[in-house]
Amino acid sequence: MLRLLSFLYWTVIVVTCPFFFAGALLIWVVTAPFDRRKVVLHLYSSAWAVCYVRMNPLWRLRTTGRQLLPWRGAAVLVANHASLIDILVLFDLFRPYKWVSKSEIFKVPVIGWNMRLNGYVPLVRGRGELVRRMMARCGELLEQGSPVLLFPEGSRSADGTLQAFKNGAFDLAVRHGVPVFPIAVHGTGRALPKHGLVLREQVTARVEVLAPLSPSDYPDVNALRDAARQRIETALEKGS
Template sequence: MERAIGTCKWAWCIGLTIFWASLGILTWPLSPSGRLYLVYARIWSRMILWGCGIRLVADRGGPIDWNKPHVFMSSHESIFDIMALFAAIPCDVRMLAKAELKRMPILGWSMWMAGFVFIERRSTASARRSLEDGAAAVRNGKSIVVFPEGTRSTDGQLLEFKKGGFLLAIRAGVPVVPIAIRGSREILPKHTLLPHAGTIEVRFGEPIPTADLGLDHKVELAARTREVIRGMKGPPQLAA
């Protein structure tokens, strides 16, 4: 029975993804800026969370000016983090994604058309150009979500942070907002296939300014952000 329910949940997720991504491609001429896609992304996210029995709790206690661009640095434990963040962040936001996703039919095409920033991790030169493109997008008013761990944690402990996203924030001169996500690993641990119902909590920390920082401060900024996120997350929870 559990396997059948899990199969139904994945069919729901995949079907919604194909539908909304296709709609984003078809209606892109109506909104080349990607704003309409963002509306779709929020509907898609909430429908997936609802269909999988996932409750979202967003704690936006930090003094964040949602009318200004930021670089959101989030912990990462599950694919459902993506849906939770789209549903929880109430501003014009895109994500920093691995370049492989850009080549994925329908979904990758729609992400590219919406203005997502793709980074080629195997090429330093390409990664640098991607970060420059991301900084330009942020300066033009778009916020960016970055998962600085680079991959999902398997045990709930924060991994070491990669520095690329912090270089992007410093180049753009915008604040870094730490985000701690709790509960998503219990819903779908890494290397498992059956999502469970549960609650995902998204906690926003106070913005960390970067206006007076140089590129050589990236390590310090990453360490400070990681410490804030670790404090907000608390001790790891036991996965189901």
């Protein structure tokens, strides 16, 4: 039964994506002259993504702490990463941030086109010059007042266990003097683990925005990184 439901779910996504993208393209054309940060387009993309979560009969979605996130002003958002659907549920933040995502996703037809249209940032792992270019682009976005969202674990956790955090996101926050918002994503690893596309069980996924961290309160990047990871880990333990 779950295999059939999974097949139908992914089929609906494949069939409907081109129509949603047509709407995104129209919004981009209409708003480009006055919306340089592409806020309207991102909010449309958020509604598009959340639609796919809400229509799944196995999933419920709840977001808490959204009011902590500013509508204006730069910030670094960091979240744990256990499932492909983390991307969908994090769009429920409905705030105008920019994704930092692995470059392979930008090559996916329709989805990748929309990511480029939104001005999201591709990440090529392990290639020094391209990583530096990505960091520079994130810095430009922060200077323009756009928050950026990264997965500091670097990749999805195979078993849902919180992995070690890399320094990149926190180095950005320190360099540009912007707050870090830790975000705990609950339940997605049980719904759709890292390997495979078969939906596993009925879950209530929860996106929990935690209190921000100020870089000035920590002696260095490592301390800021560890504090953010500790907050997310504590939230996940309480929510399990």
